[in-house]
Amino acid sequence: MSTHGIGLVFPGQGTQKQGMGEPWRSTPSWALTSEISEATGEDLAELLLETGAEQLRRTDLAQLTVFTVAVIAHAEAVRLGALGGDVVACAGHSLGEYAALTAAGALTVTGAAKLVAARGRAMRDAALEREGTMGVLVAAPLEAVEALVTEVREAGADAWVANVNAPGQTVVSGSPAAIEELSARAPEIGAKMLRLQVGGAFHSPYMAPAAEALRTALEAASFASGHLPVVANVDAAVHTGDGEWPDIGTRQLTSPVRWEQSVHTLAGQLGCVRLVELGPGRTLAGLVKRTLPGLPVVSVDSPAAVEALLVPAG
Template sequence: MNHVPVGLVFPGQGTQKQGMGEPWRDTPSWELTAEVSAVTGEDLSELLLHTPGEHLRRTDLAQLSVFTVSLIAHAEAVRGDALGGPVVACAGHSLGEYAALVVAGALTVGGAATLVAARGRAMREAALAREGTMGVVVAAPLAEVEALVREIRAEGGQVWVANVNAPGQTVVSGDPDALAEVAGRAASIGGRMLDLQVGGAFHSPYMAPAADALGRALREAAFAPARLPVVANVDAVAYGADGDWPALCARQLTSPVLWEGSVHTLTRRLGCRRLVELGPGRTLAGLIRRIDRDVEVVSVDSPHAVPARPVSER
């Protein structure tokens, strides 16, 4: 019998693509699309099968789509008894935190879908009210990126670190002119900046109006004590049944996503030796391999990718 401790991780916005639901449409867990549709008023089947990629980039639609596919992938992996060991913890990257909370038992599917819809709307409205963007600085050390961002802010620029994704990959967020400054100076710290195709300056103070709006929805939501620890984006701390998730989720919108630290919490403090990525794409697997080369990582982005357990572990 296999006893390898497993951590489940869920991707965030940006992993969506046209037709992302097609691999899953004939699985029993496809019925989750109807449940999410019923509480949000969006046709998830249409979004996941037929909506053009450009339209799917809209913040609110992207978030509902990724959230739903992540839950379908998890349900199918559980149905196939294919996670490969006892699940001891969960984490999600930004939006993915809501799928993690469902799997951990802190939210129902309907309750989380309602919050994801409110979150997407609030973030889209905040982005429309104040132009912003994001970029990823690659190859430069985190400390150097943080120093450069502080330097530009001291000169009046509006830019902040938004995601600490992995060694040599730090996302910055803020005003387009300030991000252009980061791009222009990145070579001075041994890096370069790549533009991200996003709808706003997420995980920065530009999202304060969204945090206020989401906070109201969070206070009305029915959270239950989590059955599994969930590692929070805002501080990379694992919270169990006593986690104040309404506060943590509201803070997340204006705080950096500490993904590198979250992975270390899963693999070091919580002892996860296998991390299973559940949802569209394989973005998190790539980051995890850069963070901890000793942990096994698999991605479930289609029914065919459900990880098979080694014969010795069956």
């Protein structure tokens, strides 16, 4: 396929599934599981091959496993030369930002893995401290969702916009009562609520304790002073180093993920003419197609998909 102006995108928590490491275990890049296991104290091979779906829903384990599959997929694509020489930028959805930073050269695999482990633990602890949940409002414009969320919050319930994923797909976060209220009132704005099976109210003020804990790890981490452009979730802007990431990573936990705008940044400001999603599932490809239907996007979720990148288009 043509590789001119490629943007790499990496999925977040929620894309994990039982046995998702199986397709990768015979590849040379599977060796990364040992490095990540040593860095984090978790047995990634067991998590990716044997651990059941219910256990993988645990926030800290979900994040580590999705990150590991994403960096393995990227490493295999690089090893085989499947991405060509025209990768111009990276971006990741929430947790995926750490795989994006790794692919961009801002972090080493083990450095990023340690941060992912710290982030997952901090978010899990914060969720245990204060119960929260999330849901997706589909089919309504962002402005209508924001107005409804504001109305519910001003009435005394804890509700916030958490992810602006694509036109007609906005994730909300908050207390169980607030999400229940938003679900009941969704038809008022022509929307339908789909509940998310998550362990907390992520990307909301409920994650403030996690952000405080994560900041310590981020400030101790070694980020490269310059790297391939990464579009950050918090502002959908381009960042290339200069010590910004500890602040950006801290803010990300309590701020909305601006994914729809990030896709526009990749295609517009950064000139990406196609995107490659690396990691489990094909969630981001679907969001990209809803945001910019004319922008080619391919999902690389298996070695076969990596090899397909090597086949010329047409």
